[in-house]
Amino acid sequence: MLKGDHPGDKIAEIKSRIDIVELISEYISLKKAGKNFLGLCPFHNEKTPSFTVNREKQMYYCFGCGEKGDVFAFLMRLHNTTFPDTLKLLARRTGVILPTSSFRGDGKSQLNAREQIIQINQIAAAYYKDNLFSPGGKAASSYLKERGLKESTIEVFSLGYALDGWRYLRNHLERKKQSLKMAGEAGLIVAKDDRPDVLYDRFRNRLMFPVKDVDGRIIAFGGRILGDGEPKYLNSPESPAYIKGRQLYGLNLAKEEIRRCGYVILVEGYFDLIVLWNAGIKNVVATLGTALTKDHVALIRRYTDQVAITFDSDEAGKKALARSVEMFIAAHMDARAVVLPEGLDPDDFVRRYGGEALKRMVEGAPSIVDYYIENAIGRGNSFEERGGAAARAAAFITGIQDVIDRNLFIKRVAEKLGIDQDILKKEVQRRLRSNARKEFLTPVQQREAAYSGLELNMIHLMMEYPDVIPSILSSKAMEYFINRDLRLIGQSWIDYAVNETVNPGDAVSFIQKLDNPDIEDIFLRLFVKGSPFQKEQLDSITSDMIRQVKRRWYKEQHKNIKNRLLNAQASGDQALGRELLKEKERLMREEREL
Numbered sequence: 001m002l003k004g005d006h007p008g009d010k011i012a013e014i015k016s017r018i019d020i021v022e023l024i025s026e027y028i029s030l031k032k033a034g035k036n037f038l039g040l041c042p043f044h045n046e047k048t049p050s051f052t053v054n055r056e057k058q059m060y061y062c063f064g065c066g067e068k069g070d071v072f073a074f075l076m077r078l079h080n081t082t083f084p085d086t087l088k089l090l091a092r093r094t095g096v097i098l099p100t101s102s103f104r105g106d107g108k109s110q111l112n113a114r115e116q117i118i119q120i121n122q123i124a125a126a127y128y129k130d131n132l133f134s135p136g137g138k139a140a141s142s143y144l145k146e147r148g149l150k151e152s153t154i155e156v157f158s159l160g161y162a163l164d165g166w167r168y169l170r171n172h173l174e175r176k177k178q179s180l181k182m183a184g185e186a187g188l189i190v191a192k193d194d195r196p197d198v199l200y201d202r203f204r205n206r207l208m209f210p211v212k213d214v215d216g217r218i219i220a221f222g223g224r225i226l227g228d229g230e231p232k233y234l235n236s237p238e239s240p241a242y243i244k245g246r247q248l249y250g251l252n253l254a255k256e257e258i259r260r261c262g263y264v265i266l267v268e269g270y271f272d273l274i275v276l277w278n279a280g281i282k283n284v285v286a287t288l289g290t291a292l293t294k295d296h297v298a299l300i301r302r303y304t305d306q307v308a309i310t311f312d313s314d315e316a317g318k319k320a321l322a323r324s325v326e327m328f329i330a331a332h333m334d335a336r337a338v339v340l341p342e343g344l345d346p347d348d349f350v351r352r353y354g355g356e357a358l359k360r361m362v363e364g365a366p367s368i369v370d371y372y373i374e375n376a377i378g379r380g381n382s383f384e385e386r387g388g389a390a391a392r393a394a395a396f397i398t399g400i401q402d403v404i405d406r407n408l409f410i411k412r413v414a415e416k417l418g419i420d421q422d423i424l425k426k427e428v429q430r431r432l433r434s435n436a437r438k439e440f441l442t443p444v445q446q447r448e449a450a451y452s453g454l455e456l457n458m459i460h461l462m463m464e465y466p467d468v469i470p471s472i473l474s475s476k477a478m479e480y481f482i483n484r485d486l487r488l489i490g491q492s493w494i495d496y497a498v499n500e501t502v503n504p505g506d507a508v509s510f511i512q513k514l515d516n517p518d519i520e521d522i523f524l525r526l527f528v529k530g531s532p533f534q535k536e537q538l539d540s541i542t543s544d545m546i547r548q549v550k551r552r553w554y555k556e557q558h559k560n561i562k563n564r565l566l567n568a569q570a571s572g573d574q575a576l577g578r579e580l581l582k583e584k585e586r587l588m589r590e591e592r593e594l
Contacts, residue, residue: 010091010098011072015505017094020058020071027078027214028302029259036528042078042302043067047332047402052528058505061528068524070508079213085112089215117186117241120178121210121218124188127172128160128208128221137161139226140207147271148351153278156253157209162223164205187220187236203234209249209270211242211288214299216252220244222270222288233269235289245293248285248300249273255303257282263306265338265362266292272310272346279355292324297331305331308362310338310346325372326396329405337371338362369409373416389417390424398431454549455486456522459493461545463507463523464531466497468542473498475546480553485516554591558584 021037024030030037030053041051041062050064061068067077075086091098131137132154140161144154162169173183180199183189192198206223213219220236236242250273258264265284267273273286287296300307309324328335338361340349350358366374377393393413400406410428414421458477462469472478473494481487496502496510511523533541561584568577 010096011087012509014087014090014094014096015058015071015509017096018058018071018090019055020060020074021053021055023071024053024060024074026255029304040301040305041065041067042298045298045301045331054528056505057508057527059508059524059527061524063525066521068521068528069512070505073512081114082112085114088115113182113185113240116179116182117239118217118219120173120183120186120188121221121241123173123176123178124169124183124186124221125158125160125208125210125218127169128162128210129158130160131163132159132161132208136163143207143226147275149274149278153274156277157250157274158218160208160210162201162203162206162208166200166204169201169203170199185239186241187239202236205229206234211236211247211249212252213247214252214255217241219247220288222249224270233289244288244290246295246299247288248296249288250277250285251299253277254283254285258285258303262304263308263362264300264304265358266300266307266309267346268311269345269347275347275350276355276358279350279358281350281355281358292327294327294330297324297327297333301331301333306334306336308336308338308365309368310340325368326399328368329400329409330402332402332405335368336362336365337368338365339371369412373413377413377416390419390427393417394424394427394431397428454545454552455481455483455490456526458545458549459486459490460523460526461533461542462490462493462497463510463527464533465535465538466502468538469494469497471539471542472546477546477549480550482553482556485519489514489516489519551591554587557587561587 021030024037024039028039028042028051030039031049033052035054035056037053037055038049039051039053040046040049041064043062044065044067046064051060051062051067053060059068059070060074069077071090072083072086075081075089076083079086081089088098090096132141144159170180170183170189173180173189180189184191184199188202189199190202192200203221203223205226207226209222209224210218211220211222220239220242222236223234225232225234235244238244249270254264261283263283265276265281267276267284267286269286273284276282276284285300307328324335340346340361344352346358349361373393377389377396390413397406397409397413400409406428407425410425411421414424417424458472462472478487478490478494481490493507493510496506500506508524508527511520511527514520561580565577565580565584568574568580
């Protein structure tokens with residue numbers, strides 16, 4: 001029934017040192033709601049917060065998508081990491097020393113690929129940083145000064161320099177006894193096409209930008225060429241530590257400022273971000289050499305639902321923005337389009353006009369939806385142009401899943417184009433699939449329907465208030481459970497609770513070890529909703545619940561005997577019929593004594 005525990009008490013020690021509300025608040029915005037905390041789920045798009053965190057039980061549950069668990073489950077799901085990786089991360093965070101579990105022949109701890117890459121990247125970043133302030137990095141450091149960067153900005157972004165040579169970093173990593181194979185996995189070292197045994201540095205004569213994940217670990221690099229050469233920017237390839245479509249540059253530094261300001265500014269490049277930061281604008285993040293993705297939008301959504309997107313005013317910039325409209329609508333985000341004048345990018349604009357001017361541009365920026373309607377769909381002057389614009393709008397609107405968002409978009413487009421709203425709506429509906437949708441119970445409702453509410457409630461009561469267990473134990477109520485799984489769970493909890501000092505979060509840990517995902521989901525939903533039982537009435541609640549569980553059992557027995565009697569009569573088995581009648585009388589006597 002129960003899954004195996006991780007050896008030792010380190011997990012419990014880590015949990016005792018972490019407040020789940022504080023940890024999750026580093027990744028999403030939470031607001032107090034009674035005994036719980038509510039926020040927008042980081043694992044699915046939603047308009048109304050359904051992600052619920054319970055401090056007392058140190059657990060979370062999303063009533064929208066069903067994701068649930070403790071601090072370990074949250075980080076594993078969020079970062080897509082394994083339990084050992086998460087255990088090490090939380091151990092470092094809490095100062096808990098883990099026992100050495102796996103060794104190589106030389107006695108050193110064994111790291112997985114992701115950890116090795118992060119370790120090698122850290123060594124490489126320190127090396128690049130030293131180079132920047134060495135005689136060999138004079139041109140690079142002078143370039144940064146020409147761009148007006150403060151020393152504090154250079155320091156906070158850990159900027160560095162890759163020397164103009166083929167094997168400087170490779171030799172340094174060898175001296176540090178690092179695996180060149182893993183350095184290749186990290187994208188720092190490259191093998192020659194015709195000579196796989198010849199390895200050389202990927203980044204040469206480049207200003208280096210370490211890319212950090214939201215927890216501040218270096219997962220990749222970007223390098224800008226100094227002088228002539230192509231490509232102007234060279235980025236690390238994807239690796240076990242880095243997927244560019246899921247990361248935003250600078251988020252580890254900006255997340256608190258984003259919460260404080262209530263919105264984020266989205267730019268495209270390293271320098272765009274760093275120059276804004278240098279000018280005092282710190283609620284800014286950047287994509288990493290890729291178009292905006294749904295994962296990027298979901299990542300931003302954890303911290304705010306308001307975003308200002310800066311982009312070039314040329315045709316390519318407009319097309320890039322148009323591609324992102326549907327993602328922001330689907331994510332229910334308030335997105336604004338910041339169109340910079342004179343073909344300037346954010347870096348040029350801030351250096352020319354200053355940070356305050358950019359803030360004013362953001363404040364006066366139009367809604368991304370309005371911008372899209374105006375520039376991508378177009379108004380149209382002639383009959384044909386307006387018809388074409390309406391057709392483009394209808395095609396786009398059919399991709400909007402949320403009915404309310406879809407209708408709002410229809411209304412706004414109709415106003416802009418000067419056409420009848422009902423006509424546009426009919427065209428959209430014509431394009432939408434008209435398959436009738438049947439109503440079904442939700443998966444959660446189906447699971448709950450499979451189990452008796454009485455039996456669930458009794459186990460819930462025992463978990464919320466272990467003091468009632470002696471009364472339930474003496475009544476032998478578990479023997480009257482009809483559902484076998486629930487009976488085993490209830491008995492297992494009794495066995496655990498009578499031998500241990502039970503803490504508020506123990507029930508959550510107990511349930512998570514059950515080899516039954518459906519029951520786990522049901523109980524975690526109950527836990528996060530809070531106790532429905534009034535403490536001052538526990539005795540009467542317990543007694544009443546015991547009686548109801550037993551009566552339900554007797555009712556089922558009576559039904560069973562009735563069916564067996566009918567079968568005995570139909571087959572002419574009089575002896576069996578007499579035995580069943582005696583059994584029925586005995587059950588009735590017992591039931592009257594309840």
